Amino acid sequence: MPRYLLATTILAGACAFQAAHAADAGRVIFVAGKATIGDHPATEGGTVAEGEMLVTGNDGYIYVKTVDNGLFILRPGSRARIATYRVDTVHPANTQVKFELLSGVARSKSGEAVKQARQNFRFNTPVAAIGVRGTDFTVFTDDRTSRVAVLTGGVVVSGFAGACRPEGGGPCEGVASRELSAAQRGQLLQVTRGQVAPQLLNGSPLSPDLVSPPRNDEPVAKTDAASNATINAGTPNLEVQKVVALTAANEQQPAKPPVLPAPEVPVAPPTTPVPVPVPVPDPAKPDSGIMWGRWVQFGAYYPKLNLASDADKAELLATNGDYALLRTPGREFVAPNNGSVGFALRDAEAVIYTDYGYGSRTIAPATVSNGALNVDFGNRTFATSFTLLAKNEAIPFQGTGTVGNDGRMYGDEAKGRVGVLNLQGLLSNDKGGIASYIFDGRIDTLRSVNGATYWLRR
Numbered sequence: 051m052p053r054y055l056l057a058t059t060i061l062a063g064a065c066a067f068q069a070a071h072a073a074d075a076g077r078v079i080f081v082a083g084k085a086t087i088g089d090h091p092a093t094e095g096g097t098v099a100e101g102e103m104l105v106t107g108n109d110g111y112i113y114v115k116t117v118d119n120g121l122f123i124l125r126p127g128s129r130a131r132i133a134t135y136r137v138d139t140v141h142p143a144n145t146q147v148k149f150e151l152l153s154g155v156a157r158s159k160s161g162e163a164v165k166q167a168r169q170n171f172r173f174n175t176p177v178a179a180i181g182v183r184g185t186d187f188t189v190f191t192d193d194r195t196s197r198v199a200v201l202t203g204g205v206v207v208s209g210f211a212g213a214c215r216p217e218g219g220g221p222c223e224g225v226a227s228r229e230l231s232a233a234q235r236g237q238l239l240q241v242t243r244g245q246v247a248p249q250l251l252n253g254s255p256l257s258p259d260l261v262s263p264p265r266n267d268e269p270v271a272k273t274d275a276a277s278n279a280t281i282n283a284g285t286p287n288l289e290v291q292k293v294v295a296l297t298a299a300n301e302q303q304p305a306k307p308p309v310l311p312a313p314e315v316p317v318a319p320p321t322t323p324v325p326v327p328v329p330v331p332d333p334a335k336p337d338s339g340i341m342w343g344r345w346v347q348f349g350a351y352y353p354k355l356n357l358a359s360d361a362d363k364a365e366l367l368a369t370n371g372d373y374a375l376l377r378t379p380g381r382e383f384v385a386p387n388n389g390s391v392g393f394a395l396r397d398a399e400a401v402i403y404t405d406y407g408y409g410s411r412t413i414a415p416a417t418v419s420n421g422a423l424n425v426d427f428g429n430r431t432f433a434t435s436f437t438l439l440a441k442n443e444a445i446p447f448q449g450t451g452t453v454g455n456d457g458r459m460y461g462d463e464a465k466g467r468v469g470v471l472n473l474q475g476l477l478s479n480d481k482g483g484i485a486s487y488i489f490d491g492r493i494d495t496l497r498s499v500n501g502a503t504y505w506l507r508r
Contacts (some may be wrong), residue, residue, distance in 0.1 A: 051201030075135035076116040082265070083109030083126065104130050106113040106154070109266060120161025121269065125262040128154020133174075134219075142166035143418055149173045153189050157201075158270070159401060166437065167352060172219050178241035178248070179214055181206045181221020183229065186422035190258035198248075199238040201259050204231035207239045211246045211435070212448075225450050226433045230427065240446045242392070242508075245423030247433050249392040249508065263480065338380035339480040342502045344399055346372040348413055349402060367458070368474040371500035373399070373488040375476060383478055384459035388428040393485050393505035395436065400501030402440055402493065416440040416499060423485060423505050432459055434471070434487070438499055447491050447499075449473050459487055467493050483507025 054154040078087070078096045084107030088099075092112050098104070104112055106128050107377040114122040117138050124130055129152040138144035145167035149158060151174070158444030160182060164171050171181040175191035183204030190197045198207055206229045208214050214222035221227070226247040230239050240259055293319045341364050342352030355374055357366065364376035399420035407412050421436040435448040451461035459475030477486025485505040492498050 060126075074117060074121065075100050075132040076114040076120075078112060079115045080111065080113035080267075082111040083107055085124075087111035087112070098132060100135055101131060101133060104128075104132075106432070107487045113268075116161050118161030120162035120164060120213045121157070122149065122158040122253055123159075123161040123264075123268060125157075125264070129158060130154070130156050139163070143170075145170055146173045146219060147233075151175050153192055153214070155188065156187070157188045157191045157268075158204075158262070159256075163182070164225060169220050174216055174223070175241075176323060177209060177245075179210065179216070179218070181223070183231070186232075188258040190256070192259050194243045195260060196241065196242045197251070197256055198230065199259060200230050200232045200234070202232050204229055205239075207241060207243045207248045209244075209248065213472040225431065236463060243276045244420060244422060245392055245424065246435055247390065247392070247426070249424065252388040266494040280365040281431050282426050326505075332335045336380045337479040338382060340478050340484060340486045340504075341378060342486040343374070344372050344502070345369070345374045348372065348401075349409045351413065352506050354399070368488060370472070370474060370488040370489050372401075373500060373502045375474060375486060375488050375502070377476060377478075381479070383476075385430070385453060385455050385457060386427045387475070390426045390428070391483065391485075392397055392508045393423040393425075394508050395418040395419075395423070395503060396506045397504040398501060400438065400499055402438075402497055402499050404497050406496065414440065416501070418501065418503060421505070423503075423504065425485075427453070432455075432475075434473075436503070438493075443492055445469070445499075447471050449491075450487070453477070459485075459489075461489075464491060466492055468494065481506070490507075 055286065059382050076098045078092055078094055078098060081092045086105045087096065088102045098114050104124050106124050106126050108126050110126055112124045120282050122347055123388060126236035131150050133150050134144045134146050134148040142163065144376045145163045147164055147170065158173060165185065165246050173189065174190060175196040176193050178196040180198060181187065182494050183206060185204050185371050187198060187200045196207055206223060207225050207371055208222035208227040208496060210216060211226065228239055228248040230237065236252065238251050240251050243247045250404055262374050263485040267473060303304060341360060344351065345355040345357050347353050357374060360376060364378045366374065366376050368375045398420050400416040402416050404413060417439040423432065423434040425432045430453045431450065432453055433450050438445040438447055447469050451459055457477035459477065461473035463472060464472045471489045471491045473487045473489040475485060478484050488498045488502045490498060
C-alpha cells in the first residue's frame with residue numbers, strides 16, 4: 051500500500067475512533083421496570099450514545115454512569131436525552147455537556163469533567179435553562195412548568211427569553227436568572243412558560259422528589275463526607291456504590307475538628323420569666339391598596355382617575371404622562387428580606403402617540419399581553435416584560451429596576467432606547483398580593499407608548 055494511503059487510512063481510523071468515543075455519553079448501571087434507550091430495551095451494561103432518547107414507563111428507572119463518573123437518573127414516566135457529552139481531558143475548558151429533560155423527573159450529579167467546565171454545562175427543559183454552581187440536583191417538568199430542587203451545591207435557573215435560548219450552551223446568567231443552593235433546603239425554583247424569572251417556592255409539595263420519590267437504592271445526597279458515601283436502605287447496586295464512593299472521594303471535605311466538652315458553668319438560680327408583649331396587627335385595618343389608571347382626557351379617551359378628589363382619599367405616588375399611581379390607606383407593605391415572587395398580568399391600559407412635529411400628534415389604543423413580572427426580594431430587584439399589540443404589530447417591551455422596603459418599584463432609565471420601559475410601580479398585600487406600574491417607552495423615532503398595568507400574585 052502506498053505510504054500516503056496508509057497514513058490516510060490510519061488518520062481516518064483515528065478520527066473514527068475519536069468520533070465513536072465522543073458519541074458515548076455513558077453506560078447503564080441499573081435498570082428497573084419498563085425502560086428503553088432509543089429503539090431497544092435498556093439493559094445494565096449497555097451504552098448510551100449522544101442524542102438517544104431515554105424513556106421510562108410508570109414503573110421504570112434508568113441509572114446512567116457518565117463517561118466522567120457522573121450520575122444521571124431517570125425516574126418513572128419520564129423522557130430525556132443526553133444531547134451532548136464531549137469530554138476534553140487535555141483541555142478541560144473545552145468540555146461540552148447538555149441534558150434535555152422533556153417530561154417527568156430526573157436527577158443529575160456532575161462528574162469530574164463537568165466540575166472543571168461548569169461554564170459549558172446546560173440542562174434544558176421545555177421552559178427553562180439550568181446551569182450548575184455545584185453538583186447534584188433534581189428536576190420535574192412538563193410542557194408548561196419546571197421545578198428544580200438542589201441536593202448538593204447550587205444551580206442557576208432562567209426561563210427562555212432574549213439571549214437565553216434552548217439551543218444555547220452553559221448557564222443563562224442575567225437580571226432574570228435566579229440561583230438556588232443546597233443551603234436553601236426545602237425550597238425550589240419554579241419556571242412557568244412565558245415567565246422569564248423563576249419563582250422561589252417554600253416547602254412545596256410539588257418538589258421533584260415528592261412528585262416522583264427516589265428508589266431505596268438511589269444514592270443519598272451528600273450532607274457531609276461520610277453521608278455522601280452511603281446508600282439508602284435496601285440492596286444497593288454494586289456499580290452505583292462505586293460511582294457514589296468515587297464522587298465522595300472527589301468532594302472530600304477537610305475533617306472537622308473534634309468537639310471538646312464545654313467547661314462547666316455555674317447555674318444561676320431560676321428566675322420567673324417576664325412575658326414580652328407581642329404586637330398584634332389590627333384585623334380590622336385592611337392592607338394598603340393601589341389605585342391606577344389614566345387621569346387626563348384626550349379626545350374620546352376618558353380618564354379613570356380624578357386626581358382632584360382621589361388625592362383626598364389616597365396618596366399620590368407618581369404620574370407618568372397621562373397615567374397616575376396612588377396608594378390607599380391601610381397596613382403598610384414591608385418587603386421581606388429574601389425570596390422571590392411572580393405576578394400574572396390581569397389588566398392594563400395603553401395608548402400609542404405618534405408625533406409628526408410642529409404640534410401634530412395622533413393617539414391610538416393598544417393592548418398589553420403576554421406579561422411577566424418577577425420580584426427578587428433578596429436582591430431588591432424586579433424584571434418585567436410584555437408584548438404591545440397595535441393593529442398588525444407585536445412590539446416587545448422589557449424593564450428592570452429596584453424595589454424599596456415599602457414596596458415602591460423604581461425602574462431603571464430607558465434613556466430613549468427602543469423597547470425599554472421607564473416605569474414606577476407599587477407592591478401591596480391587598481387581595482393576596484397585587485402590583486401595578488405606570489410606564490412609557492419608545493417604539494421608533496415617531497411613536498411612543500404610555501400606559502399602566504395591574505398584576506395579581508401567582
